[in-house]
Amino acid sequence: MANETVAKVKVDPRDAKLSMAHFFVAFSALALGGLMGLLQTLVRSGKWELPWGIDYYQVLTVHGVLLGLVLTTFFIMGFQYAAVSRTTGGHSNAARRLGWIGFWIMLIGTLMAATMILLKEASVLYTFYAPLKAHWIFYLGLTFVVVGSWIDGAAQIMTYAKWRKNNPGQPSPLLSFMAVINTVMWIVATLGVAATVLFQLLPWSLGLVDTVDVLVSRTLFWYFGHPLVYFWLLPAYMCWYAIIPKIIGGKIFSDSLARLSFILFLLFSIPVGFHHQLTEPGIDPAWKFLQVILTFMVVIPSLMTAFSLFATFERYGRSKGATGLFGWFRVLPWNDARFTVPFIGMAAFIPAGAGGIINASNQMDQVVHNTIWITGHFHLTLATSVVLTFFGISYWLIPHLTGRKLTKAMNKLAIIQAWVWFIGMTFMSGAMHFEGLLGGPRRSAFSTYGGAKQAAEWIPYQVAQAVGGSILFLGIILVLIIFVNLAFFAPKGEEEFPVAEAEDNAEKAPMVFENWKLWLGITAALILFAYTIPFIDIIQNAPPGSKGFQTWNKW
Template sequence: MKTVSEKIKVDRLDGKLGMAHFYVAFIALAIGGLAGLLQTLVRSGKLVLPAGIGYYQILTVHGVVLGLVLTTFFIMGFQLVAVSRTAGTFTSKQRMAGWIGFWTMTIGTFMAAVMILLNEASVLYTFYAPLQAHALFYLGLTFVIVGSWIDGAVIISAYAAWRKRNPGKPSPLLTFMSLVNTLMWIIATIGVAATVLLQLLPWSLGLVDRVDVAISRTLFWYFGHPLVYFWLLPAYMAWYVVIPKIIGGKIFSDSLARLTFILFLLFSIPVGFHHQLMEPGIDPAWKFFQVILTFMVIIPSLMTAFSLFATFETYGRSKGATGLFGWMKKLPWGDARFVVPFIGMLSFIPAGAGGIINASNQMNQVVHNTIWVTGHFHLTVATAVILTFFGISYWLIPHLTGRTFTKAMNKLAIIQGVFWAIGMTFMSGAMHAAGLLGAPRRSSFSEYGGAAQAAEWIPYQVAQGVGGTILFVGIILILYIFINLAFFAPKGEEEFPIGEAADESEKAPMVLENWKLWIGIAVLLILFAYTIPFVDMIQNAPIGSKGYKLW
């Protein structure tokens, strides 16, 4: 008889909760993808938006809907079903809390979206002050964050229940990883919740006349950089745990995977100043300290690359591969569940190199606030992460809906991945090149089309339009595949692949699950990195027109 943690299929009711999150995520992909296509065509000078639609309006739709809505809904849905699969079916109370979290997020998304569509919140996904949005936009974002906290509480509760049932045992790896990402998200979103609730919302309601922009931006980037790892860690979950099972191999090391996630928890949050290297009001010594912490994140990334390619090589050699790269021929290149995430893995190599440049003080001055930065995060979240999410969908959606991933859909999924790789090569490559020539980030074609320097940028803007068009074809393909897997594919059973450790005797050290220790260290790093700079900002805050400090 199988134990709860060995259960093969996600419970039907838990699966419905996960699918609700995925429906919203893929609707967001359709809307945000269309806005992205329009945006690249405007930048290339090939389109003038009709009906008074503003460039920054569609830019905000693209950023908020894809960067915040799509990712948050997909990640929470994936983590909920992963925990249900590995730690056991949710209780009725946990499931009810999950639905409350989902509807809170959905209502918040609707509120923010309406304000953007009414052109009352064209403030981009970073919503920096002094750009001001309607109060309902900020309130909607607050609902999204609170809803995600409720979803996170379900994950924490399920983990705690598993530990209570299994004292002294390491938790299932996917549950452990979901917990780490949830804890990081909750700690990080305290920053954006603070600036929204205590600064931007009162300001939008007219309760205060101004806000301290330095503190607002600092609170945002306290959240903004771990947001990147909130996107990335679910992809790492699939790379570490799911991909080895799909290829027929083993997880290289369970303990190494857990340690990697702990390091991300420690080093991903107290590093926001590396996004503010060009801003006044922050002592350079504190910027330098946070740059050092930023570079510490390279370590778990390299650990992940080593672990993944060790898994691939070990598998290949077990199948008789010889030579330095002979093992690559043994990988399942005809399986979209592997190929599409693998394209994402490869894209993360140049993406990581670009991240090192962005975080380096001197080199950052060359590319800061140019479209190079946009190209960088289109390689990270819009390629490495999103292609892995697509790869997850190819087995997870039919698993939850009781359908099968047919050979026809598998072939189409590989074509979709190739389209995405080609489109992103054009678009992101052109963004990086134009950024090195000084092309500004966020600006529309009409704003710089008459400048003499703009003549150098125009070919790259056209290449962006070509790439964006190819990517939109890729979006149409993935939406077709999703609809097929959710509603029309033949009935059947699709596996939820969970890899096993190569060394079955390996037991993860229980110190890795000492949350008082790891959360305590994370909090100390955050306090050390931010307390004195915050005190300086507050003490030196400008005086508002009504005679009080702005914070």
């Protein structure tokens, strides 16, 4: 009986090995991608030039691909694989084999794409918009990463399905349910990017076709590109909903509310890509307006999450004797990095969410579209809210998987690292937002776009970005020191994988949440409703032959 209890609260060592393999790749991507980010900010300050013939856009592509795609995908798959193992009792041998196959395919694809970028054959940024063209090996590598992630995710779904079969009529463990929702959303979303790569960009790069329909390519990318943001975000929500309450000594406010919010993210995160294309011709404004409305529907589960989190904090605070409106704030465990680091990420999501509302609004987007404001927004959402939460997860998950302990010294260093990150991001992201309001372009090195007077207004903000980028790189060094210590040198011991429980008097989550035919059916219906007619319209009204391609190329 004792062995069974241990098995339920600890990730199986065989599963831990695969999760750690994912994390080694993720933190390697953080090291190289972070260095590229530092170089970018130094170049944009106008005070420094890249040595040895390195191209700015090569550096920009490495930064975006490694941090936006490689770091996130490998970390998320490693975390979710461990979470499913922890809450279901472990993966089967078949699921483990599938997980390893997916991991190696992803890694091979990553190395293929990275090699082409480093050889200057794929300086196309992480969005790889046509008419920018990369070497065919780059596109094939990206395809491998996507297909490998499908296989990796299939292992998690297989274990979840096995648990459901063995426990009929019971709601699945919350973390496993959340992991499967995120995996399903990822698979549905990546169908778009897989389609444009396999049927457009790869044949074009191989010389099999002379032209591509650029608007179709961009539409398929943004069908994927917006749910990509939620693929990043939902694992952070998993931590906020189901792990943070356990760390502070509280309970999950509502298991059912958490499940409902994740289902709403699945429904409303995919059919909204047009809000990234509000300024593009060739798309009927009525369909843009519809997708803007659907975009704002995502505010609902976001507000549900905020309500649930602060209710959890307040109820915990009241149990400790806190009084007044914000008395609970003082009694939270601020000396525990497992809480403090993700909490800073939570707080950053407040201004990040406000910026997202601006980006999704047709009128306000006209002011900031294609300016460095958008880059600043990404650095608040992904590089602060999400990444800080990922760091907070790693500070207990890495020692849990390696059989070591988070020492007081590493805990203190982790809190310092989080504040270093916060200060650096305040400088860099804040300066990006202000420069964007002045018209500073994104995706470009220091320039005189708009004339010398305009550029002069941008200089102070570009210098501030360099300062912030330097501080952030110091934060990356601290993260890597902590990671290496927790993986190899920390004292042997048992570190908890914290999973919170629902309130004692909470009702069982309704089984309708596990009705995948219903939720996938609604998701498919929303996607078909939002995309079928405009997609047919885009194809029927495409410019003939290479004419349209040349028009975009001049642009």
